[in-house]
Amino acid sequence: MAETTDVVFAGGGIIGLAAAWEAAQRGLSVRVVDPAPGRGAAWVAAGMLAPVTESSFGEEALTRLFLAASASWPGFASRLKTATGWDTGFRACGAIAVALDASDRAQIDQLLDFQHGLGLEASRLSATDCRSLVPVLSPAVRGGALMPGDHQVDNRALVLSLIDGCVRAGVKLTSDRVVSVSLDRKGAATGVVTEGGEIYLAGTVVLAAGVDTPAIGGLPEGVLPPVRPVKGHVARLRAQPDGEAFSHTVRGLVHGHHSYLVPRADGSVVVGATSEERGYDTTVQAGAVHSLLDDARLLVPAVDEWEFVECIAGLRPASPDNAPFVGPTSVPRLLVATGHYRNGFLLAPITAESVATYIATGSVPPPLDAFPVDRRFPAARTGSDL
Numbered sequence: 084m085a086e087t088t089d090v091v092f093a094g095g096g097i098i099g100l101a102a103a104w105e106a107a108q109r110g111l112s113v114r115v116v117d118p119a120p121g122r123g124a125a126w127v128a129a130g131m132l133a134p135v136t137e138s139s140f141g142e143e144a145l146t147r148l149f150l151a152a153s154a155s156w157p158g159f160a161s162r163l164k165t166a167t168g169w170d171t172g173f174r175a176c177g178a179i180a181v182a183l184d185a186s187d188r189a190q191i192d193q194l195l196d197f198q199h200g201l202g203l204e205a206s207r208l209s210a211t212d213c214r215s216l217v218p219v220l221s222p223a224v225r226g227g228a229l230m231p232g233d234h235q236v237d238n239r240a241l242v243l244s245l246i247d248g249c250v251r252a253g254v255k256l257t258s259d260r261v262v263s264v265s266l267d268r269k270g271a272a273t274g275v276v277t278e279g280g281e282i283y284l285a286g287t288v289v290l291a292a293g294v295d296t297p298a299i300g301g302l303p304e305g306v307l308p309p310v311r312p313v314k315g316h317v318a319r320l321r322a323q324p325d326g327e328a329f330s331h332t333v334r335g336l337v338h339g340h341h342s343y344l345v346p347r348a349d350g351s352v353v354v355g356a357t358s359e360e361r362g363y364d365t366t367v368q369a370g371a372v373h374s375l376l377d378d379a380r381l382l383v384p385a386v387d388e389w390e391f392v393e394c395i396a397g398l399r400p401a402s403p404d405n406a407p408f409v410g411p412t413s414v415p416r417l418l419v420a421t422g423h424y425r426n427g428f429l430l431a432p433i434t435a436e437s438v439a440t441y442i443a444t445g446s447v448p449p450p451l452d453a454f455p456v457d458r459r460f461p462a463a464r465t466g467s468d469l
């Protein structure tokens with residue numbers, strides 16, 4: 084049997100890695116068990132840190148969480164850089180939302196009213212303003228909005244720097260899959276059991292396996308919160324050999340479809356994303372590649388000239404109310420950190436802080452305490468509403 088640690092994480096995606104690193108920074112001994120750390124949804128994602136663009140009607144509490152999460156990003160990125168020397172590609176780039184037709188324009192205006200009602204920083208842009216901020220935009224763009232507080236991080240650089248940060252901080256990375264949680268006679272969590280037949284004992288067990296969290300066994304029914312996979316395809320293109328192709332993230336409404344182009348410092352551009360309820364399927368489908376590129380080239384005609392690098396699909400861990408599940412469960416010494424849906428990157432630092440704080444104090448700090456793991460949902464609300 085392996086050495087006991089203070090904490091064991093089942094899952095080292097963006098959430099497990101960030102929380103493991105934070106816990107190790109605070110002096111805890113930590114193990115992360117994952118067969119392929121950082122290669123789940125974290126590897127696919129676009130890395131937008133978009134509290135304003137992601138704000139949605141009826142989700143005011145979630146928007147407050149997004150804003151707090153966004154505020155924790157500069158400190159987190161700078162601490163990680165100091166610890167590892169890696170540049171995570173965290174950039175205060177700002178985002179613009181652009182509309183292709185009158186109905187898209189009306190939708191952006193409606194969202195702007197909502198954002199202003201919440202006191203969020205966003206301003207209306209004319210078509211000319213949009214093109215002066217992002218000259219590669221199509222002349223067909225009808226106008227839009229500027230969200231100066233929406234930023235980005237390079238998702239893959241961040242994952243790799245967190246793995247390095249964890250190793251440097253003494254976190255044990257174990258390549259195996261967790262099959263169940265082990266419990267003592269009083270029903271408290273004592274560790275995890277793996278596919279390889281190992282038992283890793285720990286003072287606290289954190290389940291952070293993204294969409295696979297509910298499949299972890301050994302627990303009484305109803306302990307784990309409802310998380311479902313929402314498939315997303317993303318394409319990566321190379322616009323130029325070096326240097327960003329344009330500065331702001333572009334969030335487009337293309338005849339009612341959502342589309343985005345995220346420019347990276349190395350000249351590549353991430354184009355996303357589909358949103359599909361297809362269970363645990365990550366095959367890349369031709370129709371999805373077609374629709375991603377079709378919408379992108381309507382926004383930015385130069386896309387036709389760019390190099391096609393890859394298309395990849397991943398599974399967002401979604402909850403019924405789009406908010407994450409971070410905190411204790413009804414099983415003593417068992418926490419979960421999952422359900423981050425479209426915003427796992429934005430929420431990673433605040434989740435990491437909250438997990439580490441819970442382990443030290445026994446309380447989930449605000450604003451994540453507004454979303455207890457055992458919250459209940461109206462039975463009628465299903466995935467098709469989201």
Ligand SMILES: Cc1cc2nc3c(=O)[nH]c(=O)nc-3n(C[C@H](O)[C@H](O)[C@H](O)COP(=O)(O)OP(=O)(O)OC[C@H]3O[C@@H](n4cnc5c(N)ncnc54)[C@H](O)[C@@H]3O)c2cc1C
Pocket residue numbers: 093094095096097098099116117118119120121122123124125126127128129130131132259260261262291292293294295296299314315316317355356357396397398399400420421422423424425426427428429430
């Ligand atoms: C197309 C797309 C675009 C996205 N864009 C953005 C964006 O721009 N901004 C943003 O903030 N978020 C974005 N997201 C969402 C973000 O990627 C997720 O919210 C985030 O990755 C969730 O983190 P996680 O660690 O919970 O899950 P994951 O990143 O999926 O990691 C889960 C980890 O658990 C491991 N695992 C699974 N089962 C087990 C097991 N039994 N035992 C041990 N380990 C296990 C896996 O190997 C994996 O490493 C996007 C997602 C997709 C799919």
